[in-house]
Amino acid sequence: MLIGLQNVTFEFGARVIVADASWHVFPGERIGLIGYNGTGKSTILKLLVGEYKPSTGTVEKSKETTIGYLHQDLLSFDSNDTILRVTMGAFERVMELEHEIEKMGKELEIHQTDELLHKYSDLLHEMDVLDGYNIQYKTEEVLHGLGFTNEDFEKPYKQFSGGWRMRVLLAKMILQQPDVLLLDEPTNHLDLPSIEWLEKYLLGYKGSVIIVSHDKFFLNRMVNKVVEVYQQQLHFYSGNYEYYETEKELRVTIQQRAYENQQDYIRQQERFIERFKAKASKAAQAQSVMKRLDKIDKIEQTEIERPDIRINFKVDTQPGKVICTLENITKKFGENIIVKDTGAEINRGDKIALIGANGKGKSTLLRIVANTEPFEGNRIWGHNVVENFYAQHQLEALNLQHDILEELKHSGSGKTDQELRALLGGFLFGGDDVEKKIKVLSGGEKARVALAKVIAGKSNFMLLDEPTNHLDMHSVELLAEALNKYEGSYLLVSHDRYFISKTANKIWEIVDHEIKEFKGGYTEYLEWKKRMESQKGPKDNSKKEKEAVKQVVEIKETKKNFDANQVRDMKRDFLNLQKKVARMEDELNSNKVKKQQLEIDLGSHEIYSNPTKFAETEKTYSAVLKTIADLDKQYEKLFEELMEKEEALSGL
Numbered sequence: 001m002l003i004g005l006q007n008v009t010f011e012f013g014a015r016v017i018v019a020d021a022s023w024h025v026f027p028g029e030r031i032g033l034i035g036y037n038g039t040g041k042s043t044i045l046k047l048l049v050g051e052y053k054p055s056t057g058t059v060e061k062s063k064e065t066t067i068g069y070l071h072q073d074l075l076s077f078d079s080n081d082t083i084l085r086v087t088m089g090a091f092e093r094v095m096e097l098e099h100e101i102e103k104m105g106k107e108l109e110i111h112q113t114d115e116l117l118h119k120y121s122d123l124l125h126e127m128d129v130l131d132g133y134n135i136q137y138k139t140e141e142v143l144h145g146l147g148f149t150n151e152d153f154e155k156p157y158k159q160f161s162g163g164w165r166m167r168v169l170l171a172k173m174i175l176q177q178p179d180v181l182l183l184d185e186p187t188n189h190l191d192l193p194s195i196e197w198l199e200k201y202l203l204g205y206k207g208s209v210i211i212v213s214h215d216k217f218f219l220n221r222m223v224n225k226v227v228e229v230y231q232q233q234l235h236f237y238s239g240n241y242e243y244y245e246t247e248k249e250l251r252v253t254i255q256q257r258a259y260e261n262q263q264d265y266i267r268q269q270e271r272f273i274e275r276f277k278a279k280a281s282k283a284a285q286a287q288s289v290m291k292r293l294d295k296i297d298k299i300e301q302t303e304i305e306r307p308d309i310r311i312n313f314k315v316d317t318q319p320g321k322v323i324c325t326l327e328n329i330t331k332k333f334g335e336n337i338i339v340k341d342t343g344a345e346i347n348r349g350d351k352i353a354l355i356g357a358n359g360k361g362k363s364t365l366l367r368i369v370a371n372t373e374p375f376e377g378n379r380i381w382g383h384n385v386v387e388n389f390y391a392q393h394q395l396e397a398l399n400l401q402h403d404i405l406e407e408l409k410h411s412g413s414g415k416t417d418q419e420l421r422a423l424l425g426g427f428l429f430g431g432d433d434v435e436k437k438i439k440v441l442s443g444g445e446k447a448r449v450a451l452a453k454v455i456a457g458k459s460n461f462m463l464l465d466e467p468t469n470h471l472d473m474h475s476v477e478l479l480a481e482a483l484n485k486y487e488g489s490y491l492l493v494s495h496d497r498y499f500i501s502k503t504a505n506k507i508w509e510i511v512d513h514e515i516k517e518f519k520g521g522y523t524e525y526l527e528w529k530k531r532m533e534s535q536k537g538p539k540d541n542s543k544k545e546k547e548a549v550k551q552v553v554e555i556k557e558t559k560k561n562f563d564a565n566q567v568r569d570m571k572r573d574f575l576n577l578q579k580k581v582a583r584m585e586d587e588l589n590s591n592k593v594k595k596q597q598l599e600i601d602l603g604s605h606e607i608y609s610n611p612t613k614f615a616e617t618e619k620t621y622s623a624v625l626k627t628i629a630d631l632d633k634q635y636e637k638l639f640e641e642l643m644e645k646e647e648a649l650s651g652l
Contacts, residue, residue, distance in 0.1 A: 001024045001025065001026055001060070001062070002025050002026065002027060002061070002062065002065045002179050002180050002208055003024075003025050003048055003059075003060065003061045003062075003065055003067065003180055004022070004023055004024035004025055004059075004060045004061075005018075005021055005022055005023045005024075005044075005047065005048070005054075005057065005058075005059055005060070005234075006022050006057055006058045006059075006060055007020050007021070007022055007056065007057040007058070008020070008021050008022070008047065008054040008056070008057035008058070008059065009021070009054060009055045009056045009057055010040075010043065010047060010052065010054050010055055011055050012043075016232050017039075017040035017043050017044070017229075017232065018040065018044065018229070018232055018233065018234060019232045019233065020056075020057070021057075021233065021234045022057075022234075023227060023234050023236075024060075025180060025208055025210065026208070027179075027207075027208060028208060029208045029209075029224065029225055030202065030203075030205075030208070030209045030211070030222055030223045030224050030225070031208070031209065031210045031211065031223055031224075031225045031226070031227055032211050032213065032219040032222070032223035032225070032226045032227070032240075032241060032244075033045070033210055033211065033212045033227050033229070034212075034219070034226060034227070034228050034229070034241075034244075034473065035228055035229035035230060035472075036230075036472050036474055037471075037472040037475070039229040039230065040229055041184075041212045041229055042071070042184055042212060044229065045069065045071070045182050045184055045210070045212065047059055048067070048180075048182065048210075049067055049069050049182065064179075065179045065180060066176075066178040066179045066180070067178050067179070067180045067181075067182065068173040068174075068176055068178035068180070068181045068182065069173075069182040069184075070166070070169065070170055070173055070181075070182065070183045070184060070186060071182075071184040072184070072185075074166065074169050075162050075165060075166065077165075077169070078157070078158055079156075079157045079158060080156055080157070080158060081156070081157055082153060082154050082155060082156060082157065083143070083148065083152060083153060083155060083156075083157050083160065083168045084136075084139060084140070084143070084153040084154065086157045086168055086172065087139050087142070087143060087168055087171045087172045087175065088135060088136065088139050088175075089172060090139075090172045090173070090174075090175035090176040091130075091132070091135045091139075091175065093130065094127065094130050094132040094135050097123055097126060097127045097130070097132060098127075098132070100123055101120070101123050101124065101127065104116065104119065104120050104123065105120070108120060138175060139171070139175060140153065142171045142174055142175055142201075143168075143171050145194070145197040145198070145201065146167045146170065146171055146190070146194050146197065146198070147167065147190070147191060147193065147194045147357060147358055148164075148167070162189075163188075163189040163358075164189075166189040167189055167190070167194070170183075170186060170189075170198075174201065177205075177206070177207060178207060179207045179208065180207060180208045180209075180210065181202075181205070181207055181208070181209045181210070182210050183209065183210070183211045183212065183213075184212045185212055185213055185214070186198065186211065186213065187213055187215045187218050187495060187496075188469060190358075190495065191356070191357045191358040191495055192355055192356070192357065192495055192497070193357045194357070194358075195215075195218060195495060195497075199218065199221050199222060202222060203221075203222070209222070211223065214468065214471060214472050214473045214476055214496075215495075215496050215497070215498065216241055216473055216476070216496075216498040217496070217497035217498040217501070218497070219240070219241040220240050220241040220242050220498075221240075222240075223240055223241065224238075224239070224240065225237065225238055225239070226239070226240070226241060226243075226244040228244070228248075235248075246629065250622070250625065254618075255299065257599070257602050258299050259299045261602075262296075262298070262299050266293060266296070269289050269292075269293055270293070272286065272289055273286045273289055273290055273293075277290075310426030310427070311426070311451065311455065311478055311479055311481075311482035312426075312455065312482060312485075313454075313455055313462075313482055313483070313485070313486040313487075313488065314455070314458050315458060315459075315460045315486075315487045315488045316386070316458045316460075317384050317386055317460055318348075318384065318460065319348055319382055319383060319384045319385045319386070319460050319461065319488075319489075320348070320382045320383035320384060320385075321347060321348050321382075322345060322346070322347055322348070322380075322382045322383075323346040323347060323348060323350070323382045323385055323461050323489050324345070324346045324369055324379065324380065324381060324382060324385070324461075325343070325344075325345050325346075325378075325379075325380040325382075326342070326343045326344045326345070326368070326369070326377065326378070326379055326380075326515070327343045327377055327378040327379075327380065328341050328342075328343060328376075328377040328378060329341070329342050329343060329368060329375055329376070329377035329378075329379070330342075330375065330376040330377055331361070331364060331365075331368060331373070331375045331376070337513050338360075338361035338364050338365070338510070338513070339361060339365065339510060339513050339514065339515065340513040340514070341377075342513065342514040342515050343377075343515070344508065344515040344517060346369070346461075346489060346491060347489070348382075348489055349489060349505075350489045350490075350491075350505070350506055351483070351489065351490055351492075351503060351504055351505045351506065352490070352491045352492070352504060352505075352506045352507070352508050353492055353493075353494065353500040353503065353504035353506070353507055353508070353522060354366065354491060354492065354493045354508045354509070354510075355493075355494075355500065355507060355508070355509055355522075356509050356510055356511075360510045361510055362493045362510070363465055363493060365510065365515070366389075366463050366465055366491065366493055369463060369491060370387065370389050370463050372389070384460070385460065385461050386457075386458070386459045386460050386461065387459055387461045387462070387463065388453075388454045388457040388459035388461075388462050388463070389462075389463045389465075390450055390451065390454050390462065390463065390464045390465060390467050391450070391465055398438045398446060398449060398450060399438060400437070400438045400439040401437070401438070401439070402437070402438050403434065403435045403436060403437055403438070404424060404429055404433070404434045404435070404436055404438065404441075404449055405417065405420060405421070405424070405434040405435065407438055407449060407453065408420045408423070408424065408449075408452060408453055408456055410453075411453045411454075411456040411457050415456060420434075420456065421434055423452055423455065423456060424452055426452075427448040427449070427451065427452045428448065429445075429448070429449075429452075446470070447467075447469065447470040447471055448471075451467070451479070459488065460487075460488040460489070461488055461489050461490065462486075462488065462489075462490040462491075462492075463490070463491055463492075464490055464491070464492035464493070464494075465492075465493045466493060466494055466495070467479060467492065467494065468494055468496045468499050476496065476498070476499055477502075479499075480499055480502040480503050483503045484502070484503065491508075492504070497522065500522045501521060501522040501523050504521055504522055505520070505521060506518065506519055506520070507520070507521075507522060507525045570645065573645060577638065577641060577645060580638055581635070581638050584631065584634060584635045584638060585635070587631060588628065588631045588632070588635060591624055591627050591628050591631065592628065594624050595621070595624050595625065595628060598617060598620060598621040598624060599621070601617050602614070602617055602618065602621060
């Protein structure tokens with residue numbers, strides 16, 4: 001064991017964060033620490049590193065265990081040193097050795113003694129053992145991975161913004177290679193290429209890693225264990241995030257069924273007591289049953305407690321077919337060219353994710369579409385388009401002097417105070433909360449206010465810049481569901497790959513200062529990109545890449561490019577796929593009927609009172625749940641393929 005909690009209870013005033021919790025972290029574990037907003041995930045990290053002391057119980061750590069802890073408070077650190085120098089601070093002993101070797105080398109130039117030569121030799125040997133001559137290379141490699149360029153290395157740390165400073169401190173922590181690495185929302189400060197690099201790095205990391213994150217995609221790839229903070233307890237799941245979701249649902253189902261069965265048993269026993277307690281021949285037996293009921297361990301009913309925000313985007317006015325057309329757009333900041341002579345079109349029904357590395361101009365392009373950023377070229381706005389802009393930095397979007405209700409009044413919705421209060425109630429602002437000033441709200445609360453403003457506006461086109469920042473995973477899922485039901489169109493920027501995969505039907509990327517469009521979702525985009533990478537030859541990479549991009553960007557092929565045989569083959573494939581989907585639906589429905597019957601069986605007293613039969617039925621039920629989950633995945637894949645073929649045929 002490297003570090004752990006033993007029977008720990010921790011309280012903030014009257015509020016209990018965890019009660020009698022035990023958790024031990026072992027070498028090689030990659031753990032996702034999850035829970036709804038406000039459940040105390042960051043507090044638990046602070047308990048592990050000793051910033052907080054438990055009310056009762058102990059925090060255990062071996063003397064040799066080293067800990068690295070990345071968190072928001074680190075941003076208070078400042079330095080005039082270059083970012084290369086700050087990051088190389090990870091190699092403290094090597095830096096000391098360099099100084100000592102340099103100093104002793106000067107002494108040896110003046111006079112040489114056996115003792116000095118011996119010490120000098122020892123220092124060189126230690127430097128060699130620590131691989132000290134490669135620390136600059138190692139440092140530059142990690143900084144490159146996190147998105148820094150060679151030109152950045154010699155820039156002062158203090159010149160960088162908060163997100164980039166956090167990357168420097170993450171790089172330093174990684175290079176220190178502690179036994180346990182605690183990362184509190186590390187992906188909030190990273191773009192997609194940096195997140196992918198961090199994933200690869202941490203998968204090979206020799207120490208243990210504990211990650212607090214709302215990025216489901218990141219957690220699913222990274223962790224082999226999940227610890228959930230829920231109802232003041234720690235709940236453990238041995239698998240990735242997908243396993244946790246399946247297993248938790250199963251646990252809840254089993255506990256609820258056990259609760260219902262126990263309630264049936266209790267009612268039956270209570271009826272027996274009521275009937276026979278006054279009868280002399282049965283009074284003793286009734287008394288015995290009563291004592292047995294008093295001693296029974298009551299099973300709690302499983303009602304999942306979670307903060308459900310209610311998101312329901314409404315559209316008042318339908319726009320024309322084209323939302324916005326960009327023609328010959330050029331934008332640069334000094335010598336830094338963002339886009340050059342490029343164009344794109346947003347149509348009604350488009351749900352576009354704009355992805356790519358930081359610094360490529362995603363937020364700038366969003367502002368160009370919103371017409372809040374000067375540029376060269378033409379932006380042609382569509383008919384009846386009513387837009388709303390959800391800004392990445394809430395300080396840009398919200399008036400800090402307003403209270404919450406005032407801020408919503410400025411959304412232009414024309415709603416009454418009562419209607420706005422009802423809307424805010426759906427975003428967990430009840431009663432007097434609506435009179436809180438914006439300036440005193442947390443990041444998550446500001447995000448909820450900004451979302452409420454967007455909803456109040458009833459726009460038919462939304463521009464969303466990092467809308468999932470500060471939201472927990474459950475709220476991210478609710479937002480994705482709401483966007484899928486939204487009848488309007490949107491262009492969004494996000495680094496949350498799960499969110500993008502659930503919300504986008506097109507992908508935009510800025511490549512070589514041009515907007516490149518992929519007609520499909522994020523999963524298909526990744527598969528296409530992987531396929532393109534594998535097709536690249538050693539010499540003609542650029543040529544093949546241009547051809548591949550051209551294939552993706554081109555508008556659907558017109559009917560003249562297809563001969564009659566190709567059209568016939570496509571229709572035949574489409575019909576065959578329709579039949580497959582229908583068969584899959586029948587199989588799914590059959591298994592769902594079987595599941596319902598098994599649930600009825602498991603709720604019956606006859607099976608509950610027969611342990612062997614209950615175990616067999618429980619095993620069958622678990623197998624049916626797995627079959628349904630597998631069929632759901634296959635069905636989703638087939639259905640997406642069917643939609644693609646239908647779209648291709650419709651364009652002929």
